[in-house]
Amino acid sequence: MxxxxxxxxxxxxxxxxxxxxxxxxxxxxxxxxxxxxxxxxxxxxxxxxxxxxxxxxxxxxxxxxxxxxxxxxxxxxxxDTSGQVFPTDPLLQAKIEQWHDWYNTVCWPPMRSLFWGYVRTPEAERNAQDLENARQQMIKVLTILEEQLGKFKYVACDQFTLADIPVALVAYRWFNIPIERPSFPNIERWYQEVQKRPSFVKYSSDPLS
Ligand SMILES: N[C@@H](CCC(=O)N[C@@H](CS)C(=O)NCC(=O)O)C(=O)O
Incomplete structure (x- = not known):
């Protein structure tokens, strides 16, 4: 093959x-x-x-x-025939798909502004007000995630799934740009767990570029 x-x-x-x-x-x-x-x-x-x-x-x-x-x-x-990261239960699959859509429509747009602003734009060319607006928006987005992670160990349920991957990659960016961050204890607990996974050590530990 x-x-x-x-x-x-x-x-x-x-x-x-x-x-x-x-x-x-x-x-x-x-x-x-x-x-x-x-x-x-x-x-x-x-x-x-x-x-x-x-x-x-x-x-x-x-x-x-x-x-x-x-x-x-x-x-x-x-x-993934054993449902290791994509459980076979259609209800759980739908929840994973929901978080994928949420990433695209709600979570990534403000994070994209922060990421491009701090990582891919020279300091002299950054728009401070736009960056602050994006940071504020991102705090609202993460408040939704914080609440979810107060109910479940991981983003979609109590097991690591495909829902965690995009959101944890956003969290990596959030925690590695030079901004002020409010405390989100549930997100921090979850993020520490996900960052230890060999897949994240391998593909999400280099400096942002
Ligand atoms: N919705 C698409 C977005 C893909 C996308 O925006 N890819 C970016 C990289 S993250 C890209 O190809 N940018 C142009 C480039 O790298 O030349 C997806 O989820 O795959």
Whole structure:
């Protein structure tokens, strides 16, 4: 059987979601650097497979798929037969999907502003008011997460699942940019646990870039 191919650079949050999923499930794969300085994702050949010109994208023996959460869930449906990170209960699956959608619509937009502002924008070019607005918005977002993690050990339920991966990658960014942070004890307890997992040690411990 041909090996799974993943396109995407290591410092992309969306690529990291897929890498952590692959690591959690011990799926053999090869990775092709693509995006930003590596290019590749704007070539005609790539655009034919993914017209968005974004990473990640996978080729699983001829089956092309893009959108990080769709890729994570596809890989789990194929490889996670014991429900290790994607439980077989349809209700739990729906909760995981809910948190994936929440990440896209609620959580990532303000975190993206903070991440690009502090990590990828030279200090002299930063807009202090925009950054403060994003920080305030992010505090509201994390208040929702804090409450959820007061009820459950992990984001979707009491077990680590695919819902934790994107949100923990956001938490890594939140805790590693130079901002003032209010105390969120439940998030801090959960984050310490997730950061110890070999998948996060491998793919979410480098300095942000
Ligand atoms: N909704 C998409 C977003 C993908 C996306 O925005 N990818 C970024 C990297 S995180 C990208 O490809 N940026 C252009 C580049 O790296 O050249 C997903 O979840 O996969």
């Amino acid at each position: 041909d090996e799974l191919i993943l396109w995407g650079r290591l410092n992309s949050i969306n690529v990291q979601k897929v890498l952590c999923t692959i690591e959690e499930l011990a799926i053999p794969f090869q990775r092709i650097d693509a995006g930003l300085q590596f290019g590749v994702n704007k070539t005609a050949e790539y655009l034919q497979k993914n017209p968005n010109g974004l990473v990640p994208m996978i080729d699983d023996n001829g089956f092309i798929l893009w959108e990080s959460h769709a890729i994570m869930r596809y890989l789990a449906k194929k490889h």
